[in-house]
Amino acid sequence: MIPAHLRILWVFTWREFREQYAGSWLGSGWALIQPVMTVFVYWFVFGVVWELRLPEPRDTGSTLPFIVFLLSALLPWLAFQDGLNKAAGAVLSRSEVVRHGAFPVAVFPVARTIVAHLVFIPLVLAFALVLHFLAGRPLGFAAWLALPLLLGVQFALAMGLGLLLAALSVYVRDVGFLLSMVLMMLFFTAPILYPLAQVPEAIRSWMWLNPFTPYAEGYHQILLEGRWPDPGIWLLAIPTAIAALWVGRWVFGQLRAGFADVL
Structure with a gap:
């Protein structure tokens, strides 16, 4: 059953990506334009208008442009935020499928979480490459290893929370409003x-x-200091992601039987 579910997940992930930009002139180009515009606004306000600079975390005595500090955590945050927002309404938006048979509806919030991270993770990696090769901020081997690992743990957290939110949203329609706050x-x-x-x-x-x-903090240490994050980062991030996955999967499984009746 698992290979079959993986095939279904792949189909709906691709479908979610296409439908997200269906009918627009620029199509999937919006996947790049939207985050770039978000970054531009922050850069203009904090980097151009206020000209903010921060102490250099590598103890060189110089200062760090605010936009560099901002992007190191903002890009992963946008993936996390977008994943939760999209996953929360995933089951509600597929009500016609949920009402028919024993379809593995968990693929809907998972697919939307994947799409959100597929859009932003390449931007995070591109930013790391710019820092390494063009900005004179080389990342060590440990940092290059830690970056995809931390992104993977973040994805696990987002997937667990996405399953939880998708299930609760079927019964409590206020979840979407509460989530934004x-x-x-x-x-x-x-x-x-x-x-x-x-x-x-x-x-x-x-x-x-x-x-x-x-x-x-982990992304700051990886991208700005070029090192492996402190052990405390992993001791907080990994158990929280595992707990979110377990709780999200359990709650989704418990509430799944009543989806068709409510929808």
Whole structure:
């Protein structure tokens, strides 16, 4: 059954990607244009208007352009955010399929999570290559190894949460509205727009309650410092991703039987 489900997953992943841009003039070109425009806005506000620079994390005594710091965690965050937003409504948008037979509907939120990461992960890797070859910020072998590993753990977290949100959204239609507020809160309370070291020490430890904080710090250490992330990053990220996968899969399985009745 697993090979058959993988074939179905591949079909619906490709279908989700095509349908996302169906009917538009630029088609899949929007997959690149949208994140580039997002980055441009942040760069213009913080890099051009405010001319922000940050202390160099490699202890060279120089400063770091804000856009470099921003992109190191923003691009993975956009993949995470887009994956959750798309996965949350995946079952609802395929109600005509859910009502018919024992179709493996879990492929819908998983496919949407895959599509979101397939769009942004190449941008993350391209950014790493620019840092390594053009910006004079070489990444060591350990950093190149850690980058896909951390992205993979992030994908596992997003997939688990996506399954959970997709199942809950069938029964509670407010999930989508709540999710947008939660994601906004997570974005501003993770060290994406600012270094964790600049957070007041009294509340700094609370920042680690944000599930994306270890990822943001991990990407900073990989891309800005060119090294393997601290052990604490993995000790937080991996168990959280495993727990999210287990809970998401279990809740989805428990609620799956009633999807057709509710839809």
